Amino acid sequence: MDLSYDYPLYRPPSEANSLIFQVTLGCSFNKCSFCNMYRTKQYVERSWGEIKNEIDIAHESQPDASRIFLADGDALSLSTSRLIQILEYLQGKFSKLERISCYAMPRNLIQKDPSELSQLRRAGLGMLYVGIETGNDLLLKRVTKGATSRGIIQGCIRVKECGFTLSCMVILGLGGKKYTQDHIKDTARVLSDISPHYLGALTLTLEEGIYAEFMTKFGEKFEHLDDFEILDELQRLVEFLQPNSPIVFRANHASNIYSVGGTLPEDKGRLTSLIMELRRHPEMLKPKVLRRF
Numbered sequence: 582m583d584l585s586y587d588y589p590l591y592r593p594p595s596e597a598n599s600l601i602f603q604v605t606l607g608c609s610f611n612k613c614s615f616c617n618m619y620r621t622k623q624y625v626e627r628s629w630g631e632i633k634n635e636i637d638i639a640h641e642s643q644p645d646a647s648r649i650f651l652a653d654g655d656a657l658s659l660s661t662s663r664l665i666q667i668l669e670y671l672q673g674k675f676s677k678l679e680r681i682s683c684y685a686m687p688r689n690l691i692q693k694d695p696s697e698l699s700q701l702r703r704a705g706l707g708m709l710y711v712g713i714e715t716g717n718d719l720l721l722k723r724v725t726k727g728a729t730s731r732g733i734i735q736g737c738i739r740v741k742e743c744g745f746t747l748s749c750m751v752i753l754g755l756g757g758k759k760y761t762q763d764h765i766k767d768t769a770r771v772l773s774d775i776s777p778h779y780l781g782a783l784t785l786t787l788e789e790g791i792y793a794e795f796m797t798k799f800g801e802k803f804e805h806l807d808d809f810e811i812l813d814e815l816q817r818l819v820e821f822l823q824p825n826s827p828i829v830f831r832a833n834h835a836s837n838i839y840s841v842g843g844t845l846p847e848d849k850g851r852l853t854s855l856i857m858e859l860r861r862h863p864e865m866l867k868p869k870v871l872r873r874f
């Protein structure tokens with residue numbers, strides 16, 4: 582028997598081959614003005630009985646699964662004891678398991694203290710995907726992220742110190758034309774402080790269902806960046822980043838205008854040359870109809 586998911590279902594691009602269990606449904610926050618992912622869902626923490634049953638079903642067809650992703654939007658909201666129960670059951674069930682990961686909000690990272698995070702790490706949760714979106718405090722407020730740059734840095738450094746592999750996401754174009762300089766300057770500063778192991782840059786794409794809400798919450802006229810300005814943000818982000826350890830960088834999400842990737846700071850020169858080449862040859866960019874958030 583196959584698992585039946587409660588759609589919509591999201592996972593990071595790098596979890597394409599992972600077995601997915603929805604231990605929560607929706608997002609416990611669900612207020613970020615740019616995010617339409619879980620607006621149709623009520624946040625629910627699924628019962629241990631439901632989760633265990635799904636693990637048992639999946640094990641029958643995929644006993645050799647090596648990667649597992651815990652969905653939906655912020656599985657780290659679950660209590661530490663429930664998460665440990667899930668992690669220990671998964672570890673006992675899947676003998677070839679190499680990695681368990683989930684999404685987390687910045688606030689999840691500071692709601693759990695270091696000893697809880699260390700327990701989760703020891704129980705097998707290895708990788709966290711954290712949407713930080715921007716390092717600029719005004720923009721964090723305008724997009725109702727429910728986080729500050731200070732809290733983001735604190736939480737991200739905490740999970741790294743507890744041994745997690747950390748993957749952060751930021752959104753190009755989030756500040757529109759007016760805040761493009763501040764957005765990238767502060768985002769590069771915050772990311773340099775954190776130095777996550779992985780970094781993904783998405784591009785702002787407002788779906789119809791949240792367009793009006795985004796504009797209202799932004800509180801002033803918002804002007805979208807054009808493709809050249811997005812490339813400019815990408816270039817500045819790459820140039821300004823000064824990590825204290827290497828970051829595997831990707832801008833290969835469905836929303837991006839071109840797939841770019843490398844290791845920073847090592848590949849700064851190559852990425853900058855590629856971005857400049859794209860500016861000279863906009864015909865190489867992904868057609869607008871193929872871009873989505």
Ligand code: SF4
Nearest residue numbers: 608611612613616654
């Ligand atoms: S961006 Fe993340 S935290 Fe914000 S509403 Fe979407 S899923 Fe929830």
